[in-house]
Amino acid sequence: MTDHTARLAEFRDRIDSLDGILLHTLGERFRITNQVGHLKAEAGLPAFDPDREAAQRARFHEIAREVGLPSELVEQLMAMIIDQVKLNHEKIRGEL
Numbered sequence: 001m002t003d004h005t006a007r008l009a010e011f012r013d014r015i016d017s018l019d020g021i022l023l024h025t026l027g028e029r030f031r032i033t034n035q036v037g038h039l040k041a042e043a044g045l046p047a048f049d050p051d052r053e054a055a056q057r058a059r060f061h062e063i064a065r066e067v068g069l070p071s072e073l074v075e076q077l078m079a080m081i082i083d084q085v086k087l088n089h090e091k092i093r094g095e096l
């Protein structure tokens with residue numbers, strides 16, 4: 001193996017490991033938001049909480065700046081996740 005091939009393989013190992021961490025973390029986030037979905041459905045609370053989401057967006061921008069990621073990327077990524085959470089909440093409510 002050339003030095004470049006070995007370094008590429010090392011980088012890809014690290015990428016695979018980080019992808020695993022990201023997806024396991026996402027799975028854990030969905031497990032917790034599903035619990036929130038059950039709690040809200042039982043309490044008759046709406047799936048969507050705009051004040052909470054506004055506070056989260058402000059925090060996402062702050063974190064994006066800290067870690068050097070484009071704010072738009074972080075915002076779009078988190079909006080996709082949160083939209084799916086709200087769909088899950090509607091589904092949970094429909095099943096009660």
Ligand SMILES: C=C(O[C@@H]1C=C(C(=O)O)C=C[C@H]1O)C(=O)O
Pocket residue numbers: 033036047048049050052053056081082085086
């Ligand atoms: C999980 C919640 O429900 C919704 C989903 C959110 C999320 O995925 O972070 C945030 C706010 C709500 O619109 C919540 O209210 O905390």
